[in-house]
Amino acid sequence: xxxxxxxxxxxxxxxxxxxxxxxxxxxxxxxxxxxxxxxxxxxxxxxxxxxxxxxxxxxxxxxxxxxxxxxxxxxxxxxxxxxxxxxxxxxxxxxxxxxxxxxxxxxxxxxxxxxxxxxxxxxxxxxxxxx
Numbered sequence: 001x002x003x004x005x006x007x008x009x010x011x012x013x014x015x016x017x018x019x020x021x022x023x024x025x026x027x028x029x030x031x032x033x034x035x036x037x038x039x040x041x042x043x044x045x046x047x048x049x050x051x052x053x054x055x056x057x058x059x060x061x062x063x064x065x066x067x068x069x070x071x072x073x074x075x076x077x078x079x080x081x082x083x084x085x086x087x088x089x090x091x092x093x094x095x096x097x098x099x100x101x102x103x104x105x106x107x108x109x110x111x112x113x114x115x116x117x118x119x120x121x122x123x124x125x126x127x128x129x130x131x
Contacts, residue, residue: 005121030058034066035074035081036101041092048073050092052101053081062110069098 041050051074054066073082
């Protein structure tokens with residue numbers, strides 16, 4: 001059972017497809033910048049859209065904590081950002097909240113999934129030792 005659980009975690013974490021290009025040790029933890037598009041935000045002709053640039057800490061590409069989120073123009077294809085003018089920033093801050101970020105299932109709920117799988121593994125391990 002342990003091998004199956006570890007194989008499952010390895011497969012999910014190595015195949016996590018999202019735009020986060022972060023630093024850290026691959027397949028274990030990630031830190032650094034992460035870009036999020038905003039649900040319903042305008043997209044512009046230059047390929048940018050309004051989004052958030054956040055700092056993050058993640059395990060197996062599943063965010064545990066994000067902080068220091070700032071509204072910016074995000075270029076998801078190039079993983080880059082551009083500052084927003086003060087006038088536009090005020091307008092966007094009133095219209096969009098950090099909860100409006102587009103996030104994949106694994107990025108948003110992956111840590112909870114890891115905790116549940118770890119708990120299930122712990123139960124099976126405890127049952128195996130009792131027998």
